[in-house]
Amino acid sequence: MSDPEPRCPSCGALVSAEAEWCGQCYEPLPRVHEASPSPAASTPEVEERSPAPGSSLTERPAPGIVQVAGIERTDEGTVWTCPSCQRKNHIDVGTCPVCGTSFARLFQEPEIAPDVPASTALALSILLPGLGHWKLGRGGDALARIVLFVWSFGTVLVLSLARRDTGLGSLTALFLILVVATLGLWLESAIDAYRIAVDERPFVSARTLMWASAGFVVVSAIVATLVALPAARGR
Numbered sequence: 001m002s003d004p005e006p007r008c009p010s011c012g013a014l015v016s017a018e019a020e021w022c023g024q025c026y027e028p029l030p031r032v033h034e035a036s037p038s039p040a041a042s043t044p045e046v047e048e049r050s051p052a053p054g055s056s057l058t059e060r061p062a063p064g065i066v067q068v069a070g071i072e073r074t075d076e077g078t079v080w081t082c083p084s085c086q087r088k089n090h091i092d093v094g095t096c097p098v099c100g101t102s103f104a105r106l107f108q109e110p111e112i113a114p115d116v117p118a119s120t121a122l123a124l125s126i127l128l129p130g131l132g133h134w135k136l137g138r139g140g141d142a143l144a145r146i147v148l149f150v151w152s153f154g155t156v157l158v159l160s161l162a163r164r165d166t167g168l169g170s171l172t173a174l175f176l177i178l179v180v181a182t183l184g185l186w187l188e189s190a191i192d193a194y195r196i197a198v199d200e201r202p203f204v205s206a207r208t209l210m211w212a213s214a215g216f217v218v219v220s221a222i223v224a225t226l227v228a229l230p231a232a233r234g235r
Contacts, residue, residue, distance in 0.1 A: 026071060026078050026091055070106040080106060084140070085207035099210065118197035125190040132193030141206055145189050148213050152182045155220075174220065181216055 013024035125132030130145035
């Protein structure tokens with residue numbers, strides 16, 4: 001009689017004999033589908049199959065860890081890490097609530113980053129924050145930096161031209177915030193573009209940039225409102 005079809009012990013779904021985790025519920029599968037050793041096999045022969053120190057074979061992860069990048073078991077259940085903003089979401093969540101990235105992105109083949117000289121990425125980012133990231137294939141980061149820089153620098157330029165005769169007055173605080181943000185973004189974009197080009201981890205991740213941009217917009221809007229209200233009442 002033929003062997004029964006292998007099934008997941010958790011949800012009962014059919015699984016491959018070589019599978020190490022269930023494609024239906026993402027639970028790790030016990031190693032019961034491997035071929036059993038022959039009766040003549042002895043314990044020393046089994047030990048000889050283990051990888052020798054310094055070999056290229058990697059060790060199996062600890063029990064309870066799903067062997068898929070971005071998916072892991074925790075005390076709260078199985079979670080997946082968003083590849084865009086690094087938020088940990090429960091396995092039942094199909095789309096990241098922070099950045100909208102789909103769970104299916106974990107199973108896509110990684111994109112090969114363009115080979116860009118570090119000096120070129122640095123020069124482009126000095127010319128305009130975000131251009132270096134764009135050249136490096138990071139379109140989302142590049143767009144966020146370009147929009148934020150143009151908005152902050154444009155506001156600084158408008159305030160400078162509009163108040164060149166009368167002075168900034170009550171707009172000084174807002175002006176200083178925008179100047180610091182503009183210079184900080186310019187410097188950070190140049191450094192991170194250089195680090196990415198030399199295969200180093202950037203100082204500011206996509207998630208940090210997103211929250212920093214939102215916080216900057218909120219703070220500048222509050223300052224602008226506090227400044228504009230007294231000026232409007234004094235007319």
